[in-house]
Amino acid sequence: MPELPEVETVKRTLENFILNKKIKDIEVIYPRIIEDDVEVFKQRVVNKTFLKIDRVGKYLIFILEDIAFVSHLRMEGKYQICTKETSLSKHDHVIFYLDDDTQLRYNDVRKFGRMKLVDKESYKTLKPLNQLGKEPFEADVNEIYQRLKNKDTAIKTALLDQTLLAGIGNIYANEICYAMHLNPQTKAKALSKKRVKELIEVSSFILNEAIKQGGTTIHSFSANGIDGLFQVQLKVHMQEKCPQGHDIKKISLNGRGTYYCPICQKARR
Ligand SMILES: [Zn+2]
Incomplete structure (x- = not known):
C-alpha cells in the first residue's frame, strides 16, 4: 500500500x-x-x-x-x-x-x-x-505527547492512526520503530516527552529519505504505471536479518504484519 x-x-x-x-x-x-x-x-x-x-x-x-x-x-x-x-x-x-x-x-x-x-x-x-492529523514534518511534540499519553495501544498501532499523524503506513511504522530502538509492542503511553520528540524527528527523517529515494529512482512511467512503490532500503520490514545481523521476528499486531529485532528493539529504553 x-x-x-x-x-x-x-x-x-x-x-x-x-x-x-x-x-x-x-x-x-x-x-x-x-x-x-x-x-x-x-x-x-x-x-x-x-x-x-x-x-x-x-x-x-x-x-x-x-x-x-x-x-x-x-x-x-x-x-x-x-x-x-x-x-x-x-x-x-x-x-x-x-x-x-x-x-x-x-x-x-x-x-x-x-x-x-x-x-x-x-x-x-x-x-x-x-480528519487527518498533521504530517510528521509539522507535528507538534506537546500535542502528540498529550494524545499518546492516554493511549493503551501499542506504539506501532498508534503510528498507523491517520488522525494522530498522517502519512505513515505499515512499512514505515516498522522502520520507524527500528530506528528508535523501540519494541513495536511498547504501549504508546509509556513514551516520555523526549521519546515522542525523537519519534517525530525520526518519522520525518525516514519519510524524507524515502521521498528522496523515490525522486531519484523514478523519472518516468514504467509500463506498469506508477504507484510510487520503489526499492527503498528497508531495515526490518519483510527482512530476515536486521543490519546488525540478528534474526528479525515477525508478529501480528492489530492484524498487521509487524517486523522487529528483539535484540536491537528492547521493550523500553
Ligand atoms: Zn538487531
Missing part, C-alpha cells in the same frame, strides 16, 4: 505529465471508483485544465480551475500515462482523455481506490482531509 513517500512520488511524477493539460473527456468503466454521481463528476471535470496537484497525507488532490477532486490509491491504485495505442487493461477503471492526445488512466486491481469532488478552496477543512 502506498504511504506518504510513495504518494509524494506519484504526485511529482504526474506533475511532469498532466499539468496545464485540459481534460477533453472522461470514461468511467467502474463507477464505484467515483464517490460522486458519475455524471456530475464528468460534468464538473470535463473541459477543465489540471493546474496543480496537492498532497495531504496519503491523499492526492487534483486542482482543476474552479473544482478539485481527491484521489486515494488505497491498496493498489496506480496512474498511468498512455497513448491511444496502449491497449486497455481490464484493471483500467477511469480514463481521462487529455488535449495532447495522451490519456491518464487510473488502474486498480483491488478496486479499493476512490475519487471524490471537493471544493478547491476548502478541501483541507472538509471530510476526509479534516
